[in-house]
Amino acid sequence: MPDDRRAIAGAGQAIGRGACAGAREGCGQGVTATIRRAVPDDVAVLVELGTSTFVETFGHLYSAADLQAFLGESHSPDAYAKTLANPDYALWIAERDGNAIGYAQAGPCGLPHADVRHGDGELKRLYLRQSEQNGGVGRALMDAAMQWLERDGPRPLWISVWSENHGAQRFYARHGFEFAGEYEFPVGEQRDREFMFRRLPRDA
Structure with a gap:
């Protein structure tokens, strides 16, 4: 797997909870x-x-x-x-000063979702430490993932977000994602209301 290391200055769940955990209004910019x-x-x-x-x-x-059951899985x-x-999957780590x-x-x-087709991509996780919110890291991680997902050309991209994470929803809306539906996301025995967002290719 290639290293694909690069420095980015705040440009511009299945497998886990929806994207942008720990990310609020803008996921930041500038650092x-x-x-x-x-x-x-x-x-x-990563663990x-x-x-x-x-x-x-x-x-x-x-x-x-419920928390332990979810984390353990x-x-x-x-x-x-x-x-x-x-x-078919890729992960990126953001580091500052070796941390x-x-x-x-x-x-x-x-x-x-009924409209998901073979070949559609998904940003499955975007996690930030709370101390790093609004510092550009979320935007940089987002850019890296989007570029990889579209490495073979534009295609429909999907994201799921907790229904109460309004900051993350605004962040994705600014990146061209639109509300497409909702489903129940299991965390142990609890079921959360999760929103699905989709971004279609510009020529679609």
Whole structure:
């Protein structure tokens, strides 16, 4: 898997909770971070980052049992190792001063929507530490994932977002995504209302 490391100065869930966990109104702009493609040796980093950002952002919504069940399934070392080994998926880690501060994950769309077609892509996760919100990192991760998803040309892209994460919804709307439907997202025994957003190719 190529390294694909580059420095970006705030340009311009299946497998996990909807995208933009820990990301609010703009996902920020203006501060340089290093965005690199994740590799198999990053499993431990991704487990810590995915677990801590999910708990930081959503942990208060769930019982301890539901939270542990979800984290054990979706943010386990085995889950990340399998994703990293699958060439249809890609993950990126954002770092500053050698510390992991956020990550993104993209791959084939797995959302339960009647209009999803083979070949559609999905931004599956966009996670940031709360201390890094509004600093440009979310936008940089988003750009890296979108470029990879459209590496073979434009195609329909999808994102799912928790219904109460209004800041993330505004962020994606500014990137051309439009509301397309909703479904129930399981976290242990709890079911959350999740919104699906889609961006069609400009010539569609």
